[in-house]
Amino acid sequence: MRLEVLGISFCYDSVEALRDVSFSVREGEVLSIVGPNGAGKTTLLKCLDRVLKPARGTVLLDGHDLASLSRREIARSVGFLPQEQGNAAPLRVLDVVLLGRTPYMRRLASPSERDIRAAREALELVGIGHLAERLFSELSGGERRKVLLARALAQEPELLLLDEPTAHLDLRSQVEVLELVRSLADRGLAVVMAMHDVSSAARFSDKMLMLKAGRVVAAGRPEEVLTEEVLAEVYGVRALIIRGFWGSSPLIIPLSPV
Amino acid sequence: MRGRGGPGLFLMAFLALLTAFFSLSLGSGSPGPREVFLIILSKLPGLSSLVRPYWPPCYEVIVLEIRLPRVLLAALVGMALACSGACLQGLFRNPLAGPYVLGLSSAAAFGACLSVLLGLGLYFGLFIPPLLAFIMALASLLLVYAIARIHGVLPTETLVLAGIVVGCFFSALVSLMLCLAGLKIYEMMGWLFGSFWAASWRDVALAAPPILASAAVVMAFSWELNAIYLGEEQALHVGVDVELLKRVLVAACSLMTAVSVSLTGIIGFVGLVVPHLARLLVGADHRVLLPASCLGGAMLMVLADLVARTAFRPVELPVGAITALLGVPLFAHLLRRRKARWFGHEA
Secondary structure, eight states: OEEEEEEEEEEETTEEEEEEEEEEEETTOEEEEEOSTTSSHHHHHHHHTTSSOOSEEEEEETTEEGGGSOHHHHHHHEEEEOSSOOOOOOOBHHHHHHGGGGGGOOTTOOOOHHHHHHHHHHHHHHTOGGGTTSBGGGSOHHHHHHHHHHHHHHTOOSEEEEESTTTTOOHHHHHHHHHHHHHHHHTTOEEEEEOSOHHHHHHHOSEEEEEETTEEEEEESHHHHOOHHHHHHHHOEEEEEEEEEETTEEEEEEEEEO | OOTTHHHHHHHHHHHHHHHHHHHHTOSSSSOOHHHHHHHHHHHSTTTGGGOOOOSOHHHHIIIIIIIHHHHHHHHHHHHHHHHHHHHHHHHHTOTTOOTTTTSHHHHHHHHHHHHHHTTOOEETTEEHHHHHHHHHHHHHHHHHHHHHOBTTBOOHHHHHHHHHHHHHHHHHHHHHHHHHOGGGHHHHHHHHHOOOTTOOHHHHHHHHHHHHHHHHHHHHTHHHHHHHHTOHHHHHHTTOOHHHHHHHHHHHHHHHHHHHHHHHOOOOSHHHHHHHHHHHHHOSOHHHHHHHHHHHHHHHHHHHHHHHHHTBTTBOOOHHHHHHHHHHHHHHHHHHHHGGGSSOOOO
16 A cells, blocks of 8 residues: 655635645555644544545545545545544444444445454454443543544554544553554554654654644654754754664653743 | 344334234224224235124224324324434434424424415315425425535534524414414414324325335435444544435435424424434444334324323324323433433533
8 A cells, every 4th residue: 555645735714724745655654743733734634534625636545546536445445543532422332343344334234244353353453352342432532542443443444544543542552552553554554643742653653744834844754853953943842852762763852942 | 233122123113013003992983902903804815704894884994094094194203203303313413403403394384384374275186285384394405405505515513503593484484374374373273283183094105105215215324324423524434425424314304204294293202302212222323223213203103192082082182292291201211210321422
């Protein structure tokens, strides 16, 4: 799977949210989108599975224009973990994960054995197999995020889009989820995730895209993107950058506003 | 994978049949349960030779021409209102949604009252009030669509608001007409309260095809309704064409509601609360919830109509009031027992 984003722009009514953003990701790679609040991270992710339609530019999945694919076709290759937890529907957790099988199911068909197996495997992969029979509405915020991640994995995607995958998660769960994401990429998925925690983003990503006000300010390997100058310009913060702690990926400690 | 839904649905179907039989066996005139059973048996193909009629011919007329179409129409209308209520609550993720949320009932009331006011009765073999009610209901739906549509999509909030506004407009017109009606006000009130007193086989034949077809369409989209329960974007992420879903489901719900309202008048409560009752009993999964709502709506409506026509014979009570009187205590009881998780809340 190769995702190519060619010069996309997006406007909410009159406000320009993205301007001329280009990048590419291929199987085995994790790309993190970082940037301050309102930089356009979520908007960019939503343009990548066409929940939002860019005003200009093209998104190519393995060379196919996303605009020419049906929603079902998109959902078979792209899984999405949204930032919002969604309406707390009183559905069984397993049924919520089974919703990820929608693009493979025929109308009026009940989920097949294979669908149920895929859903259970996704739950185990995220480490919440024990929650399968609980009601989604009775889970904590962090547990719901994991259920929605399992739902995205049940889609058997080639491209995984994650909007703040660590939000609402406790420390251990954060590391677990990011390690899972890394191992999924190592097994051949392409991953794009929006992240607030730049240090974690750097540690688990191959590439990084720094956005400010809808434009790409810096792109490349994490150690190239995360410099004192870029952090000062984009976040307006003076930061200490510690290198050599996790291999080559830098650890960022914000010190004070510039 | 239907969990506890399966046995619950069988039980409800059995209870619905029992209610219908019970309702057929009671009423003005003498046929009792035994005669009703045998009369129906004698009309079934292949079984007629087993039964020797010992009852007067008028019994057959009472059971087959008066009570049976009335029970069937009540069941169909109850099913239509509860089914579209359950569907729209899920589609709009709003527990206050019901079959009348898009203003259809007020528009239909306007159509019916207008034809009463103008003295339009039977023309060319067509009874004008229900026809005009139906036309106005569909016209109001188009109006609501036109108001709510933004850049080719129908945002849910705008759709509901447009429905409420259009409904208010037609309600105001109905109030004006009631003031101008003079003695015709009684005819209008009879329609506004809703009842099954005039039910005939012709009504059943008019109601059954659109209602059964619409309910089938809605149930065919149970899975997508589950997906949209978590939110519209969430449904998009798993491959549901949300705009198409909204169009198809709103059209199906409106059709069955418009048919019901135009044939029987405005009957409240069933469409709003039966889906909640069903949700408490069988859970929120639409694959079970929709059939349970259909059965529950049919059952409650048949029961309410039975009370409406027999409690103070020969006076007929408004069936809408009875549905509420029967349903509210049941609903309140269940709500108290399970109030913690009766409907999803925004996280």
